[in-house]
Amino acid sequence: MTIPADLRSRKRLATRQAISNAATRLFFVRGFEQVTVDEIAAAASVGRMTVFNHFPRKEDMFFDREEEGRELLRAALRQRDPAIAPIETLRLLAHRLVAEDSPYVSFSAAGQGFIATIEASATLKARARAIRDELAHVVAQALTDATGRDANDPLAHLAASLLLATWSTALVEAHRAFAQHGDARLAKAGFLSLVDRGHTGLDAAMAGTPYA
Template structure:
């Protein structure tokens, strides 16, 4: 009597796909940190992750996407903070509170440590990664502008939302750069955290003043 082979459930297939993606990303990041982004090939990444070359491209169309593999997750966190903010909390304030929450949770996005320095140094040593980081920042700014406009019930092209989003991204960029620089100089995570939050707090004051009279402040 012949038996039909069971077909993996969609959830199982999804878990396997995510596990493969994470394995590729982990292998790639380890090689990038050890040898530098430009000195690692796709074939070497595939071998380290024990997958085929085409499997790598199926999960990551661009080599640099393996390094910035948390990009989509980060955008989802921003969207959730804006859309699920408490009544009476402005969009700008919700993102200030998000900064505090992510630090308290020791999120990998806001980790100022010896480990994170390896990540930063790898980016600084690669023109490709620096260009992709700038592109991601611009993409996130556009996404945040659309989220802000949606929260306020305005058109996605609302210029006030666009201004607020770009000011927000500039503030977070400066805060991150200064916090990483502080850790590099002082080797003190707590001091780096304090620098990051101080810039976020000061920047939020300026943002609220700049966006006064809009639904975003």
């Protein structure tokens, strides 16, 4: 009996999520470097090769929403209102993510565990930096696609780098604020305040370009 493609897809996604969840739980408790792939496979009730079929690198199990985040940024610019500038579209995206309580801007005890696990691992810190650089490239490409500019436009790359620096700083400071007072509402407000302030500078830097 042939399994329908949509069912196979759902089963594959469920297996992938189960592996990621099992890995993350182990990483939180014992630290990233101390957990082996065999232990993750056992915790997820799958074989070692199944783990690698879904995640080529161990750190990919921890940062399992990376591609989803890239597509979120691409889609925001691809579907933007033509009357709203690309940079403003991304600022509004930050506000929408907070309003929707997106996991990308969730400040909680679990989020503190996520940050602490990264800080305790040189491998995860390196991957986090690489993801930030990759996201900057994605944003630059999405900006040029949205405006019809050359893909190598240095202004797009400058805008993307400034935007990622703004959002990264806002996230770090919001997590730090939550660690101090445990109030998610205040942490989100602080995140948006820094995003808005950073975008004010970004708008000034991109004045006279199709990005602002």
